[in-house]
Amino acid sequence: MSLVTGHEVDDLRISVAGPKDFFALLKPSVMSLVILTALAGMMIEPVPVHPLIGFVSLLAISVGAGASGALNMWYDADIDAVMGRTASRPVPSGRVTAQEALAFGLILSTISVLTLGLVANWLAAALLAFTIFFYAVVYTMWLKRWTPQNIVIGGAAGALPPIVACAAVTGSVSLASLVLFAIIFVWTPPHFWALAIGKVSDYGRAGIPMMPNVKGEKHTRFEMLLYTMVLAPLGVVPALLGQASFVYGVIAAVSGAGMLWLAVDVWRAPDPAVMAKACKKLFGYSILYLFLLFGVIVIENTVSLLLRVLA
Amino acid sequence: MTEHNDTDGVRLTPEQAKSRRARNIAIGLAVGLLVVIFYAVTIVKLGPGILHRPM
Numbered sequence: 564m565s566l567v568t569g570h571e572v573d574d575l576r577i578s579v580a581g582p583k584d585f586f587a588l589l590k591p592s593v594m595s596l597v598i599l600t601a602l603a604g605m606m607i608e609p610v611p612v613h614p615l616i617g618f619v620s621l622l623a624i625s626v627g628a629g630a631s632g633a634l635n636m637w638y639d640a641d642i643d644a645v646m647g648r649t650a651s652r653p654v655p656s657g658r659v660t661a662q663e664a665l666a667f668g669l670i671l672s673t674i675s676v677l678t679l680g681l682v683a684n685w686l687a688a689a690l691l692a693f694t695i696f697f698y699a700v701v702y703t704m705w706l707k708r709w710t711p712q713n714i715v716i717g718g719a720a721g722a723l724p725p726i727v728a729c730a731a732v733t734g735s736v737s738l739a740s741l742v743l744f745a746i747i748f749v750w751t752p753p754h755f756w757a758l759a760i761g762k763v764s765d766y767g768r769a770g771i772p773m774m775p776n777v778k779g780e781k782h783t784r785f786e787m788l789l790y791t792m793v794l795a796p797l798g799v800v801p802a803l804l805g806q807a808s809f810v811y812g813v814i815a816a817v818s819g820a821g822m823l824w825l826a827v828d829v830w831r832a833p834d835p836a837v838m839a840k841a842c843k844k845l846f847g848y849s850i851l852y853l854f855l856l857f858g859v860i861v862i863e864n865t866v867s868l869l870l871r872v873l874a
Numbered sequence: 875m876t877e878h879n880d881t882d883g884v885r886l887t888p889e890q891a892k893s894r895r896a897r898n899i900a901i902g903l904a905v906g907l908l909v910v911i912f913y914a915v916t917i918v919k920l921g922p923g924i925l926h927r928p929m
Contacts (some may be wrong), residue, residue, distance in 0.1 A: 678908075
């Protein structure tokens with residue numbers, strides 16, 4: 564008779580995980596988007612901030628977002644293991660144990676929230692804690708395995724960084740940061756479903772009720788189009804509110820029209836092969852689109868800041 | 875006093891020892907960075923007031 568169960572063997576195993584594996588737990592690609600959107604949220608209000616305070620706040624927000632990614636990978640290791648896209652993640656591949664991922668996520672969550680509170684203010688820290696809670700508990704533990712609206716509602720977690728960053732700098736939640744939140748929130752469904760529509764069998768095997776699995780790909784394509792129809796004009800709103808320049812407005816309008824064009828392509832695709840190709844295109848473009856919008860906000864605010872300093 | 879010999883306890887494989895060392899260095903660097911950050915932020919937050927303290 565064996566004295567230890569499989570789970571206990573996993574507990575007793577001596578780790579061979581390197582720093583690179585722990586860094587992978589932070590979902591670096593998601594983190595890069597968080598850094599950019601948080602930076603835009605920090606810059607969209609014309610409030611001067613000490614560069615070091617701004618930098619450390621941004622670091623804390625990024626680490627907090629990464630920590631929620633680690634908690635997600637701890638909880639979702641069972642479903643990550645059966646899906647092609649996620650099977651090589653550190654926990655399902657066995658490089659990092661589930662306990663290590665949990666401890667890493669909890670420690671980084673605590674450090675990032677406390678650091679943001681001490682360095683910036685406690686409103687920002689509370690919002691960061693809420694973001695981590697929303698992603699790790701509300702989305703990962705509850706919504707993801709329960710409803711096809713999982714990534715719609717859960718998208719709020721990914722959309723919060725500009726609000727957290729704005730609160731870190733201004734001490735309040737501004738209308739401009741809420742608009743940035745809305746842009747990412749509405750962007751998430753067409754972005755994520757463009758990926759999910761090609762992974763129906765993966766999600767089916769994992770038992771995740773993604774929209775294409777539950778309502779079918781035709782309905783999903785229609786909803787993707789609806790969200791993109793809201794997203795394209797919403798992207799221009801920062802310029803209409805006077806929080807971004809006319810140049811931003813033009814770029815947002817043109818790139819938004821491009822996104823809408825690709826969403827129409829996905830919606831009208833006559834057969835699965837054309838649809839798969841159109842979805843792949845929309846997925847790639849959606850990432851570029853969001854980087855472009857927030858990148859332009861960051862660049863034009865940096866330029867005006869430099870001009871003010873030089874004047 | 876008990877004498878320890880080479881066979882006592884867990885002996886790490888070279889791979890385990892190497893990854894542990896790499897993890898320890900990473901933790902050390904992270905803690906060091908935190909110390910530097912909190913020192914620098916303290917200086918920035920106190921500002922010129924750092925020189926005005928009651929004797």
